[in-house]
Amino acid sequence: MNNNIKNDISSQIWNMKYRYHAKDGSPLDKTVEDTWRRVARGLSSFERDRDHWENEFLECLKDFKFLPGGRITANAGTGRKQVTMFNCYVLNKIEDSLEGIFATIHNAAMTQKQGGGIGMNFSTIRPKGAYIKGVQANASGPISYMRVFDATCKTIMSAGQRRGAQMGVLSCSHPDIEEFIDAKRDGKSLKMFNLSVAITNSFVEAVKEDKNWDLVFESKIYKTVRARDLWNKIMHSTYNYAEPGFILIDRINEMNNLSYCEDIRATNPCGEQPLPPFGACLLGSVNLTRFVKNPFENNAVIDFNSITKTVTTAVRMLDNTVDISNYPLTSQRDEALSKRRMGIGITGLADALIFMQIRYGTPESTKIAAEIMKTICHAAYRASIELAKEKGAFQLLDREKFVNSKFVSQLPEDIREGILKHGIRNSHLTSIAPTGTISLFAGNVSSGLEPVFALSYTRKVRVGDETETVEQEVCDYAYQKYREISGNTDSNSLPDYFATTDTVSPKEHVDMQAALQPFIDSSISKTINVPTDLPFDKFKDIYMYAYDSKLKGCTTFRPNEKMQGILVRKEEKKEEEKTKLDN
Incomplete structure (x- = not known):
């Protein structure tokens, strides 16, 4: 095995997810350097x-400095012609007819066949019980059709053993919103879906002012509820079942660079990419652990110049992917080529903070995180302007409207003037994805902008179909480096800057996301992990605090007897085994 992959799970992830194999199963990528070279060669082919x-x-790519989305690493430079390098898509606006719904199911199946996850908004489907004149019968409602999408997704194993992922969105004003909130309570239904409520500004204001809220479809009021009751129903559900998340749909559209030519109603499955109909997200992450000089020393610093250089190259690399990738549907290809969206983000933030001896969640940590994301954002926009000079701007660019959009209007003057003079190659450039698998591939660096989950833990890794998993013991990258440098292997005597997610308060989670949001033109995938014993009274205001902090959305997760994640801390595992023995 090559020298750059030094732990079992990273090697396993590489071999199973990203290593290129011949038809007979023999590896064509002999080392991870071969994988990097293959991807670099493939993305430079044009x-x-x-x-x-x-x-x-x-x-x-070398030394895991920049981590393209998994679809890119798996497929670039290979002979695979019928796979997409885009991780996730949003499908078409669903027409409220049997033909329209099943046309969308067809689009979903074709997209999942090539390895793409999908997001859909079901608010256009008439509510349960609504009268259908043409057949003189009552409608079954959006939830019933979501079950058909769910069943379809279960039967399609995506390319490269990637199981299909789906986001289901419903408006907070849809008459079936209460059924939607409860739709996964039995633990069996809609297992292929993440669920999110599309929250409007007017609904939040109704909650704050304790007003009534109309549930409406096509101007007809089906029911009126107390806004706070509906809000509390969402809060109780996410407290006990980790769903639904919430998407602040008005804010997303207000801050959209392309608000002049598109309307967004859904996101990809993890929420980091709000997209228009047939939109696709192309992702990559800067691995911040590779940009800290003098880790664990008092003079540890971030190498901002190297970050800028890496991002500048990464923009060109991802832009090339737009042209090279296959697309499941012609409409997806047309959408991607006309806007050339991408989302460059970060991973390893928490580990980088540990290297700098800064505790995650402190004001110092949010300040340095914001500075990092600002550097990435500005470098990406400047690189895209330079690409426009060389290769041309994206097709749907209206320079005046683009520069005057809410996000772009806040960028430095040289960027705005550059866009007006030369155009810009890509409509969107920044996004923060969850990066779970690619972070494991890079040595188990902390994922995305999340805190370290645990210094060591057990992770369930899928090895075949959705029912086959193995448990792997995993050690956090920064913790492993600390042990190597200090010789300290006692996890109970660590400096206080070794914060893990169970020691980070919900407010600190939101504050970190809020610090980065001003430099993200798409969105951020963030899970606020809270301890099992957190009282509901302390939990219930998280989403309102997120709204007031100007986020575009978030989700929460509280492990309990109803919900277990794919990551399990060692102490939780021991307690579970003890309980089994006691019983």
Whole structure:
């Protein structure tokens, strides 16, 4: 095994997810360096100076400095013609007819067949019990059709053993919203879906002012509820069942760079990419653990110049992917080529803070995180302007409207002037994904912007179909490095900057996301992990605090007897085994 993958789970992830194999199963990527070289070669294939850009891309990828989305690492430079390099999509607006619904199911199946996850908004489907004149019968409602999507997803094993993922969204004003909130309570229904409520500003204000709230479809009021009762129903559900999440749909559209030509009603399955109909998200993450000089020393600093250089190369690399990738549907290809969206984000933030001896959640940590994300954002926009000079701007760019959009209008003057003069290659450039698998691949660095889950823990890893998993013991990257450098292997005598998710308060979770949001033109996938014993009275205001903090959305997770995640702390595992023995 190569020298760059030094633990079992990273090696396993590489071999199972990203290593290129021949038809007979023999590995064509002999080492992880071969994987990087394959990806660099594949993504530079359309360049005039291929050799130069292959080497530039390779340098960007080496040592896991930049982690493209998993679909890219798995498929770039291979002979696979019928797979997509885009991780996730949002499907078409669903027409309220049997033909329209099943046309969307077809689109879902074709997308999942190639390895894409999908997001859908079901608010356009008439509510349960509504009268259908054409057949003189009552409608079964959106939840019933979601079950058909769910069943379809279960039967399609995505390319490269990637199981299908779906986001189901329903408006907070839809008459079936209460049924939607409860839809997964039995633990069996809609297992292929994440659920989120599309929350409007007017609903939040109705909650704050304790007003009534109309549940409406096509201007007809089906029911009126107390806004706070509906809000509390959402809160109780996410407290006990981790769903639904919430998407602040008005804020998403207000802050959208392309608000002048598109309307967004859904996100990809993890929420980091709000997308229009047939939109696709192309993702990549800067691995911040590779940009800390002098880790664990008092003079530890972030290498901002190297981050800027890496991001500049990464923008070109992902932009090339738009042209190289296959698309499940022609409409998806047209959408991607006309806007050239991408989402460059971060992973390893918590580990980088540990390297700098800064506790996650403190004001100092949010300040440095914001500075990092600002650097990435500005570098990405400047790189995209330079690409526009060379290769042309994206097709649907209206320079005046784009520059005057709420997000872009807050960027530095040189960026705004550059767009007006030269255009810009990509409509959107920043997003923070959960990065679970690619972070494992990179040595189990902390995922995305999340705190370290635990210093060591057991992770369930799928090895075959959705029912086959194995448990792997995993050690956090920064903790492992600390043990190597200090010789201290006692996890009970660590400096206080070794914060884990169970020691980070809900407010600190939100504050970190809020610090980064001003530099994210798409959105952020964030799970606020809270301890099992957190009282509901302390939990219930998290979403309102997130709204007031100007986020675009978030989710929560509280492990309990009804809900268990794919990550299990060692102490939780021991307690579970003790309970079994006691019983």
